[in-house]
Amino acid sequence: MKTDLKIIIIGGGIGGVTLANAIKKYGDGKCSVHIYEKEMTVSSTAFKGYTIGLNQMGRDSLREALDIEKYDRLTSELIQSGGQYVVTDRQLNPLINFSCSSYVDRDRLCGLLREGIDVHYGMKFKSYTEDNDGVSVFFEDGSCERADFLVGADGVHSVVRHQKLPLFQMEDVNVYSIQALIPNVGDDVIDLLFKQDNTLITKTLGNKRNTIMFGKVKAQADAINFGVEDIASIERIMEQNEPGNTCLVINYEWRPLVENGRVDLPTGGRQYMLNTLRRDTGNFHPLVVDLLNRVAKPEHLINDQPKPMRQALPCRWPAASRVTLIGDAINAMTATSGCGGNLAMRDAIDLGYALTDIIKNIAPLSIRMTAHEQMIVERGQQQIKLSRDCTEHMHSQELSHCSELFRNTIMRILNKLLIWGVVKIPN
Numbered sequence: 115m116k117t118d119l120k121i122i123i124i125g126g127g128i129g130g131v132t133l134a135n136a137i138k139k140y141g142d143g144k145c146s147v148h149i150y151e152k153e154m155t156v157s158s159t160a161f162k163g164y165t166i167g168l169n170q171m172g173r174d175s176l177r178e179a180l181d182i183e184k185y186d187r188l189t190s191e192l193i194q195s196g197g198q199y200v201v202t203d204r205q206l207n208p209l210i211n212f213s214c215s216s217y218v219d220r221d222r223l224c225g226l227l228r229e230g231i232d233v234h235y236g237m238k239f240k241s242y243t244e245d246n247d248g249v250s251v252f253f254e255d256g257s258c259e260r261a262d263f264l265v266g267a268d269g270v271h272s273v274v275r276h277q278k279l280p281l282f283q284m285e286d287v288n289v290y291s292i293q294a295l296i297p298n299v300g301d302d303v304i305d306l307l308f309k310q311d312n313t314l315i316t317k318t319l320g321n322k323r324n325t326i327m328f329g330k331v332k333a334q335a336d337a338i339n340f341g342v343e344d345i346a347s348i349e350r351i352m353e354q355n356e357p358g359n360t361c362l363v364i365n366y367e368w369r370p371l372v373e374n375g376r377v378d379l380p381t382g383g384r385q386y387m388l389n390t391l392r393r394d395t396g397n398f399h400p401l402v403v404d405l406l407n408r409v410a411k412p413e414h415l416i417n418d419q420p421k422p423m424r425q426a427l428p429c430r431w432p433a434a435s436r437v438t439l440i441g442d443a444i445n446a447m448t449a450t451s452g453c454g455g456n457l458a459m460r461d462a463i464d465l466g467y468a469l470t471d472i473i474k475n476i477a478p479l480s481i482r483m484t485a486h487e488q489m490i491v492e493r494g495q496q497q498i499k500l501s502r503d504c505t506e507h508m509h510s511q512e513l514s515h516c517s518e519l520f521r522n523t524i525m526r527i528l529n530k531l532l533i534w535g536v537v538k539i540p541n
């Protein structure tokens with residue numbers, strides 16, 4: 115294989131930039147790496163700027179992928195700890211507290227990871243052709259680039275995957291979400307929802323296969339941190355917030371009933387969605403009921419239809435080639451376990467090892483890439499199952515009074531065991 119190899123990565127999200135760093139670190143200068151990102155500027159990609167909770171897998175991946183100087187800056191300047199993720203019952207009594215051992219602002223993380231990396235913005239990937247010598251990569255602006263390897267790190271709607279794995283499918287898990295940003299929320303509600311100053315998120319478990327996540331929003335960036343991507347809506351709603359009041363992000367997730375094969379979904383726009391939310395949370399704490407019935411208005415809902423939760427189905431891969439995939443492009447999962455970003459980083463560093471082995475002639479492409487792809491698909495499916503299990507725990511069935519009491523008691527006991535150090539949540 116020639117020595118001056120070129121690797122093109124489609125997508126400058128968390129997986130793509132981690133991979134670029136890994137190749138720079140381990141490639142011994144034998145290859146150049148270029149990211150092509152469809153967004154126009156660094157700041158437009160920052161709209162996916164929510165906080166990422168880092169688990170052990172994510173921290174290890176970043177340590178392995180980054181050079182010492184960047185890793186030191188990551189740990190000393192970017193990684194934060196100590197925030198609380200509180201799970202409560204319907205009456206907002208705390209059931210379990212998770213202390214976030216490390217989390218990082220996604221925008222700042224990607225900013226650090228992009229330093230020294232060649233990123234071409236405003237370049238929307240369209241298609242590729244592959245031959246024995248390399249890959250030709252075509253963009254929507256009509257331009258074409260030639261490379262030795264092409265990596266699809268282009269997220270859940272991956273266009274690279276569409277061509278590489280035409281049989282790939284996403285599965286609907288029959289859980290939907292409604293997101294709203296509510297202005298002018300009074301202190302009484304805020305104090306009740308965020309009893310401790312360092313509470314980042316409060317998640318309330320209902321008994322009708324439903325949960326609500328609450329997040330406090332002081333600035334536009336906070337709303338983005340909670341996953342609201344529509345900047346125009348954030349600006350419009352935050353303008354209505356009067357001084358001294360707080361904006362609240364809510365993310366309502368529920369599994370609708372299926373009757374005679376028909377999913378009971380609120381179609382017909384925001385008012386219908388809000389009515390469903392109000393109907394199914396009527397037995398929550400009176401202040402939450404008041405918030406949703408009196409303060410929340412249809413125009414506070416971010417989307418005009420519920421968003422389905424989806425996950426990747428296992429898929430048969432063709433023989434290993436010069437085109438491969440990482441992160442959400444191949445391992446998209448429900449957001450419940452919050453580990454998709456960590457997995458994207460792990461996929462990236464492992465692909466970095468595989469590609470640099472091939473580049474340095476340590477292993478032939480067909481053998482090394484086949485082993486790598488098998489491994490990331492198997493690991494990805496395990497993580498997808500884990501996240502799905504969490505989703506099912508929260509949304510599988512309507513609970514009777516006794517079952518709900520039982521669930522809440524188990525969670526309280528688990529919380530005590532966590533406090534006493536008898537059990538540990540893997541981080």
Ligand SMILES: Cc1cc2nc3c(=O)[nH]c(=O)nc-3n(C[C@H](O)[C@H](O)[C@H](O)COP(=O)(O)OP(=O)(O)OC[C@H]3O[C@@H](n4cnc5c(N)ncnc54)[C@H](O)[C@@H]3O)c2cc1C
Binds near residue numbers: 341449
């Ligand atoms: C609200 C929310 C909170 C989350 N919290 C966590 C968390 O705490 N921990 C965690 O581990 N995970 C979390 N996740 C999941 C995590 O964000 C994803 O798993 C992760 O971003 C996947 O990274 P990726 O690089 O594969 O894809 P992405 O981050 O989606 O990046 C894909 C990139 O490709 C670009 N792109 C797409 N199509 C094209 C094209 N045709 N041409 C060029 N560029 C293209 C996109 O613009 C984007 O920049 C969360 C997700 C959400 C929605």
